[in-house]
Amino acid sequence: LTHRSEEAAARPGMTLVRGPIKRPDRALQKLVRVYGRDVAMLTDLVRCAVVAEDLQQVGALMDALDARSVVGLAKGWESKEHEGDEEAMLPRSHEERVLRITSITNRFDESYDDSKSGGYRDLSLNVEV
Numbered sequence: 847l848t849h850r851s852e853e854a855a856a857r858p859g860m861t862l863v864r865g866p867i868k869r870p871d872r873a874l875q876k877l878v879r880v881y882g883r884d885v886a887m888l889t890d891l892v893r894c895a896v897v898a899e900d901l902q903q904v905g906a907l908m909d910a911l912d913a914r915s916v917v918g919l920a921k922g923w924e925s926k927e928h929e930g931d932e933e934a935m936l937p938r939s940h941e942e943r944v945l946r947i948t949s950i951t952n953r954f955d956e957s958y959d960d961s962k963s964g965g966y967r968d969l970s971l972n973v974e975v
Contacts, residue, residue, distance in 0.1 A: 865893030946974040
């Protein structure tokens with residue numbers, strides 16, 4: 847994902863910021879204390895951020911990630927004829943499928959109360975590689 851993040855962020859005005867890798871002892875601690883030993887709940891083992899200058903750049907980054915995401919390909923399927931047909935929503939080739947966006951928190955949304963964050967807004971994604 848780092849290579850893909852760098853590729854997506856290699857646009858004028860966008861910067862990739864690599865975060866720390868979660869230490870194994872901290873991951874185990876969180877797994878036991880917070881998630882009741884449910885390993886499927888453990889996320890954010892590797893972090894990175896892409897800093898963009900404007901919302902158009904955020905949109906361009908989302909388009910780049912969407913093009914490589916199994917989940918992203920569901921966008922545009924407006925008819926119900928393919929509902930529940932995961933096979934129809936898979937990428938056309940194996941090389942295209944490199945990630946799955948598992949959740950999106952859009953703090954740019956008008957309904958988000960930014961008084962909770964001192965006016966800070968972002969778009970946060972959890973991605974499986």
